[in-house]
Amino acid sequence: MGSFRDECGTAVVEFVFLAVLVMVPLFYLVMTLARVQAGAYAASTAAREAGRAYVTASSQGDADVRARAAARIAFADQGFDPGETGLRMACDGDPCLRPDGRIEVSATVRVALPLVPSFARAVVPLEVAVGATHVAVVDRFRGAP
Numbered sequence: 457m458g459s460f461r462d463e464c465g466t467a468v469v470e471f472v473f474l475a476v477l478v479m480v481p482l483f484y485l486v487m488t489l490a491r492v493q494a495g496a497y498a499a500s501t502a503a504r505e506a507g508r509a510y511v512t513a514s515s516q517g518d519a520d521v522r523a524r525a526a527a528r529i530a531f532a533d534q535g536f537d538p539g540e541t542g543l544r545m546a547c548d549g550d551p552c553l554r555p556d557g558r559i560e561v562s563a564t565v566r567v568a569l570p571l572v573p574s575f576a577r578a579v580v581p582l583e584v585a586v587g588a589t590h591v592a593v594v595d596r597f598r599g600a601p
Contacts, residue, residue, distance in 0.1 A: 487570045492584055495567035498534035498541075499588040502527040502563040506543060507592030510559050516552060520545070527563055540566045557594040562587060 509526035513519035524543060531541045542564040552559060564587040572582045 484571065491570055492567050492586065494534045495536070495565045495584070495586040496588070498531050498536055499563045499565050499586050500590075501533070502530035502541070502543065502565075503561045503588045503590035505530050506545070506563065507559060507561040507590045510545060510561065511553070511557075511592045511594045513553065519553060523561065527561075530563075531565060536565050536567075540568075553594055553598070555594060555598050556596050559592045559594070560589060561592065562589045 505526040506523040509522040510519045513522050523545060527541070527543045528538060531538070544562045546560045548558040548560075551557070564585060566583045566585055568577065569582045569584070576582065
């Protein structure tokens with residue numbers, strides 16, 4: 457049995473070791489969840505704003521350009537590059553901008569896991585796909601295009 461002097465200071469060392477052992481995975485989990493939440497918020501905002509921009513456009517040609525620009529701004533606001541994102545729009549009839557017409561906008565973003573080097577992502581896709589859908593309705597009292 458060792459003496460008190462032999463074990464002096466080992467409690468501090470054990471505490472620091474266990475604290476690091478617990479804190480590093482916890483820190484990584486918090487970082488990952490924060491990034492996935494940013495992706496969910498970006499996809500939701502991009503779908504909603506693209507739908508709004510689409511239905512308020514003055515012409516069919518402007519609608520697609522405006523919707524994509526609005527989505528690009530929403531994604532960039534959360535720090536996502538255009539290469540990580542996607543936007544799909546579908547109308548319920550022809551023409552799309554008729555009164556009471558519905559446009560379904562789906563936005564997706566690929567959220568890369570933090571602190572994973574790019575060479576590892578080339579071998580195994582270490583990302584989470586997050587998406588959102590929004591249905592926008594053209595104003596009932598809008599004039600037909």
